[in-house]
Amino acid sequence: xxxxxxVEAAIHCAAMLAGVEGNSTMAASAMAEAxxxxxxxxxxxxxxxxxxxxxxxxxxxxxxxxxARPAERISLLDIVLAVEGREPAFRCGEIRRNGPVTFxxxxxxxxxxxxxxxxxxxxxxxxxxxxxxLSDIVATYAAEGDPRSLAASCAFVERHQRPQKSSxxxxx
Amino acid sequence: xxxxxxVEAAIHCAAMLAGVEGNSTMAASAMAEAxxxxxxxxxxxxxxxxxxxxxxxxxxxxxxxxxARPAERISLLDIVLAVEGREPAFRCGEIRRNGPVTFxxxxxxxxxxxxxxxxxxxxxxxxxxxxxxLSDIVATYAAEGDPRSLAASCAFVERHQRPQKSSxxxxx
DNA sequence: GATTTTTTACTCGGATAAATAATGTCCGAGTGGAGTTGG
DNA sequence: CCAACTCCACTCGGACATTATTTATCCGAGTAAAAAATC
Numbered sequence: 378x379x380x381x382x383x384v385e386a387a388i389h390c391a392a393m394l395a396g397v398e399g400n401s402t403m404a405a406s407a408m409a410e411a412x413x414x415x416x417x418x419x420x421x422x423x424x425x426x427x428x429x430x431x432x433x434x435x436x437x438x439x440x441x442x443x444x445a446r447p448a449e450r451i452s453l454l455d456i457v458l459a460v461e462g463r464e465p466a467f468r469c470g471e472i473r474r475n476g477p478v479t480f481x482x483x484x485x486x487x488x489x490x491x492x493x494x495x496x497x498x499x500x501x502x503x504x505x506x507x508x509x510x511l512s513d514i515v516a517t518y519a520a521e522g523d524p525r526s527l528a529a530s531c532a533f534v535e536r537h538q539r540p541q542k543s544s545x546x547x548x549x
Numbered sequence: 550x551x552x553x554x555x556v557e558a559a560i561h562c563a564a565m566l567a568g569v570e571g572n573s574t575m576a577a578s579a580m581a582e583a584x585x586x587x588x589x590x591x592x593x594x595x596x597x598x599x600x601x602x603x604x605x606x607x608x609x610x611x612x613x614x615x616x617a618r619p620a621e622r623i624s625l626l627d628i629v630l631a632v633e634g635r636e637p638a639f640r641c642g643e644i645r646r647n648g649p650v651t652f653x654x655x656x657x658x659x660x661x662x663x664x665x666x667x668x669x670x671x672x673x674x675x676x677x678x679x680x681x682x683l684s685d686i687v688a689t690y691a692a693e694g695d696p697r698s699l700a701a702s703c704a705f706v707e708r709h710q711r712p713q714k715s716s717x718x719x720x721x
Numbered sequence: 722g723a724t725t726t727t728t729t730a731c732t733c734g735g736a737t738a739a740a741t742a743a744t745g746t747c748c749g750a751g752t753g754g755a756g757t758t759g760g
Numbered sequence: 761c762c763a764a765c766t767c768c769a770c771t772c773g774g775a776c777a778t779t780a781t782t783t784a785t786c787c788g789a790g791t792a793a794a795a796a797a798t799c
Contacts, residue, residue, distance in 0.1 A: 378629065380640070383782090388663050404732070435791095437733090438730060472586065473561065476585060480698060480701075498678045501674055502677075504673070509666040514662050514663060521662070553744090608770095610753055611754080725796105727797085729794075738784085744778080745776105
């Protein structure tokens with residue numbers, strides 16, 4: 378019952394990427410600097426987010442990462458599952474069958490009650506995470522966060538985001 | 550996001566101990582045999598349950614483990630926390646402070662919104678586990694489990710439980 | 722001066738070590754019962 | 761025959777290796793921009 382350290386980094390980075398405008402991108406090195414993380418290691422987690430279609434990556438000198446869809450459609454569950462894996466935390470090893478006396482498979486057609494209870498709790502966990510959208514995180518931070526920290530974050534994003542020329546950058 | 554393998558063993562053993570009568574005990578070696586587990590390793594988890602006041606241990610030739618309180622008052626949450634530790638799965642490292650620009654502590658009096666969202670989800674998880682009592686697990690197994698497996702389990706408990714003489718064994 | 726080509730610097734991506742936690746095993750302290758011996 | 765003592769086998773408890781997972785790092789493939797050469 379312990380989440381990897383990369384989950385926190387992934388969510389913070391996703392929240393920061395929610396602040397970039399249009400289809401601009403932000404380099405992983407910039408985000409690593411913003412949170413005092415190892416650039417090489419952060420790449421690994423960001424790569425997992427790309428593989429899960431949560432982020433998009435752009436190579437090249439002006440490349441970086443950007444959200445693959447609006448922040449309203451990204452939940453914390455998406456990020457957690459992408460980083461930690463989609464399989465449930467409780468894995469039923471069916472140890473009830475490992476006893477000295479063994480029955481045929483017909484005795485175990487009913488699922489293990491313990492497994493059912495654990496999975497039910499985990500569904501509640503995931504449902505709560507699915508409700509928490511990335512846009513809510515950002516909005517709460519903008520509303521209740523410290524003004525100084527907020528201004529610094531916005532300035533940081535403004536300074537490090539790199540516009541892309543491929544699509545329309547919507548700048549007048 | 551992965552629970553240790555010992556959680557499953559701990560819950561199964563607790564459910565089996567719920568079937569012993571009065572203040573009788575059952576040796577760890579018997580439970581290890583019942584589930585095909587390593588006896589030495591199972592001891593470790595059972596010891597954690599004793600330390601958490603969920604089980605009671607009796608030393609000596611006729612010793613073993615028994616529930617420290619009725620199964621109605623033991624929840625799956627108690628067992629999971631005893632085995633996996635009480636600290637939350639998501640540990641906020643406060644990486645928001647590790648950026649290049651640092652403010653004084655007054656900028657971080659508000660808790661991290663990401664941490665709050667993760668802890669909220671975990672509270673839902675724990676609430677669901679707290680609702681699941683050990684007696685419910687046993688009752689469901691008795692009602693819906695396979696009759697053969699149920700009979701074998703009861704016979705196993707009847708064969709391996711060891712009455713204690715210290716208190717009244719309530720046998721006429 | 723404009724265009725094409727080449728170079729270059731910067732990005733992500735995956736393969737590779739070190740550190741940490743989980744897993745599995747072993748031996749020792751303690752205890753109640755059985756066997757033995759003396760009364 | 762009964763009681764006390766001794767011995768012993770069985771229990772849990774914690775300390776010690778082994779394996780798996782997580783964490784951290786490095787180097788290579790690819791790419792778009794910039795610089796240089798040519799028309």
